[in-house]
Amino acid sequence: MYFYYYPSNLDEPVYNLDITNRFINYEDEYEELEDQLYDCFTELWEVFKNQKQEKWTSLTFILENTGEFNIEYNYEDISEQDSYEQRIIWKYKHLGIETKGERPQAIIQKHITESGKS
Template sequence: MNDEQLGILYQRIAEVVVDIIPEEWSKIYLYGEIVGGSQTAYFYYYPEGNDNPVYSHDITELFTVSESEYSEKWHQLVDAIQKLWREFKDNDQETWTNLTLILENSGKFNIDFNYDDLSNADAHERKTIWKYKHLGIMPKSNSGKRHLEKYLEMVGKENK
């Protein structure tokens, strides 16, 4: 696989995310998923000097960003993630089901690919676990708490 092409794709994803954020930030946690022809993406970012993360889909409520402007940029983000996935597929690499990209305002980034079969996994469950693992955010809903408890039990058994 062409490392230069991968670098261009990573850069594009980072540029789109940064373009969506309407304020100075210190760190971004992006989740992208491609499963069975459907895809999603969302991220949380930490505003500069603030320990409370902002959820990407809340930007239009918190700032003077129109729904249409946000939606257009969000679609650009999903498209960029799809292009990255296709790069893996077109180069006979194992295709991942989801990724987590962590970007610091210094430009340093880390990307982790996950290859788990998500066809039977619930989207709410995946999001709850991802938020807990990467941001330490505890679920508020009872179903989210049950998903997290089940996950923590499973991880506990695997680590024994």
């Protein structure tokens, strides 16, 4: 599980693993909250399974500072992608961020070619 946070004073999102380094001095408390968030998503996945609904392979949860939120369930087969590839594609699709470097660019180009989207 990973997420990005948009601080009110920055235009760029902050990766969840960088939040404690940049903003919070209470790393143990933050990790406990992160674990609770993970547990919530695991429970949601179990509800889908128990209700015999199609099991999603990933989920994008967007929470605005107004309290409004949107959930997008992804059912694509991502078994051929490692977690790094998944995150590069997710950042490109949802944040519009193209990670620099040869491998990330190749991942994005492959995704564009396979999905037929830019």
